[in-house]
Amino acid sequence: MSEKARIWAEFPSGAAVLGAARRMRERGHTRLDAYTPYPMPELEEVAELPRPRLLLSLILLGACTGGTLAFLIIWWTAAISYPLNVGGRPLNSFVTDIPILFESSVLGAAVTGFIGMLAFSGLPRLYDPLEQLSGFERTTIDRFWLGLECEPDAREALTSELTELGALSVQREETRA
Numbered sequence: 001m002s003e004k005a006r007i008w009a010e011f012p013s014g015a016a017v018l019g020a021a022r023r024m025r026e027r028g029h030t031r032l033d034a035y036t037p038y039p040m041p042e043l044e045e046v047a048e049l050p051r052p053r054l055l056l057s058l059i060l061l062g063a064c065t066g067g068t069l070a071f072l073i074i075w076w077t078a079a080i081s082y083p084l085n086v087g088g089r090p091l092n093s094f095v096t097d098i099p100i101l102f103e104s105s106v107l108g109a110a111v112t113g114f115i116g117m118l119a120f121s122g123l124p125r126l127y128d129p130l131e132q133l134s135g136f137e138r139t140t141i142d143r144f145w146l147g148l149e150c151e152p153d154a155r156e157a158l159t160s161e162l163t164e165l166g167a168l169s170v171q172r173e174e175t176r177a
Contacts, residue, residue, distance in 0.1 A: 004149040007158065008133055009167035014040055016166040017144035021046045023165055024148055033147040035130075035139045047146075054116045059109045066108020067101045074100060133171050147173070 011017040032047035079091040130136055150158050159170045
């Protein structure tokens with residue numbers, strides 16, 4: 001199996017990177033990636049970038065865990081550990097605990113969502129090969145990058161085609177050994 005090369009082209013505008021992505025898609029490149037200073041939904045559609053999805057069932061499980069844990073703590077302290085008969089109410093009254101259970105469920109869902117987002121996005125990442133590309137730091141300001149995989153022997157032809165499409169520079173991603 002031949003190893004594919006990953007190349008990145010830097011474009012000066014959103015229209016230029018969108019046109020290049022359309023051309024590369026027409027040419028048969030299926031593994032496109034893009035970095036832009038602002039969201040471009042039309043580029044996401046052309047490049048067919050997957051939307052990140054955190055499983056809602058995972059967040060629901062976190063909410064249920066938070067609510068259940070809060071209920072068990074409240075029940076243990078009110079009915080077993082330190083029972084107080086206040087106004088003749090039952091020691092394990094559920095109704096008075098609803099606000100705390102709700103807030104604990106929200107907290108459980110939020111913490112699960114945050115940790116899940118970090119885990120599914122691969123963070124914290126201490127090294128990214130894209131940071132070694134010359135000029136990549138301008139992505140947050142005014143540059144647009146389009147990445148694609150190609151066969152090593154087709155790199156020169158693809159570089160010249162991307163330059164004709166308006167690329168300011170075309171660079172190969174260096175992988176860390």
